Amino acid sequence: MKLFLDTANLDEIKKANEMGVIRGVTTNPSIIAREGRNFQQVIREICTIVNGPISVEVISNQADGMVEEAISLAAMHPNIVIKVPMTAEGLKAVKVLSAKGIRTNVTLIFSANQALLAASAGASFVSPFVGRLDDINHYGMKVVEETVTILRNYGFSTEVIAASIRNPLHVKKAALVGAHIATIPYSVLMQMVQHPLTDAGIEKFLADWEKVKDK
Ligand code: E4P
Numbered sequence: 001m002k003l004f005l006d007t008a009n010l011d012e013i014k015k016a017n018e019m020g021v022i023r024g025v026t027t028n029p030s031i032i033a034r035e036g037r038n039f040q041q042v043i044r045e046i047c048t049i050v051n052g053p054i055s056v057e058v059i060s061n062q063a064d065g066m067v068e069e070a071i072s073l074a075a076m077h078p079n080i081v082i083k084v085p086m087t088a089e090g091l092k093a094v095k096v097l098s099a100k101g102i103r104t105n106v107t108l109i110f111s112a113n114q115a116l117l118a119a120s121a122g123a124s125f126v127s128p129f130v131g132r133l134d135d136i137n138h139y140g141m142k143v144v145e146e147t148v149t150i151l152r153n154y155g156f157s158t159e160v161i162a163a164s165i166r167n168p169l170h171v172k173k174a175a176l177v178g179a180h181i182a183t184i185p186y187s188v189l190m191q192m193v194q195h196p197l198t199d200a201g202i203e204k205f206l207a208d209w210e211k212v213k214d215k
Helices: 010-018 029-035 039-049 063-074 088-099 112-121 130-135 140-153 168-176 186-193 196-212
Strands: 002-006 024-026 054-057 080-085 104-109 125-128 159-162 181-184
Touching (some): 002 010, 010 039, 029 039, 039 054, 054 104, 130 168, 159 168, 168 181, 168 186
Parallel strands (some): 002 024, 002 181
């Protein structure tokens, strides 16, 4: 399973990229707004750091507007993937963009049927939201699992991105159910890096080394 970083924060993206573990970045309007900077500048800078799909979301809610925005965003860099909301208008836009060779990531997916529709329309990626379903007492990872099975059953090339990831357990479960990608916040990446036994082990090795280093 590949890991994408779910942020537009350049410091976080640089740090994660230096660790060699991320293969792409996902953003959404809320994530971009957190940076408080010029949107296009932020996206351009992300594209200079990570060499992989960079998802950028359209704002329009009509297919024509989505397509227009998508064409202009896709022209910014070849790695840009257009995030389109899972609506009837979004599906229409995905069909048009797919025919133009512009990659799409259908977002705000909360059921396997929505994912099937998005893949059928030609989406390159579908993003079921795990955490937001868990928040309302539904089992979010089940949607990821069902989506992976359905798309595999019928040979879709669409990749499944487990999104709205809130903790390391979500990441592990996404990998176990066969998601192609999990897009994760930087905080979750750092939680995955750390283990108290690793810290204790390093401390013990260094303490033992101190005893003999000058002998
Ligand atoms: C990524 O594609 C999604 O926009 C993001 O994972 C949503 O996460 P949230 O539910 O924590 O806002």
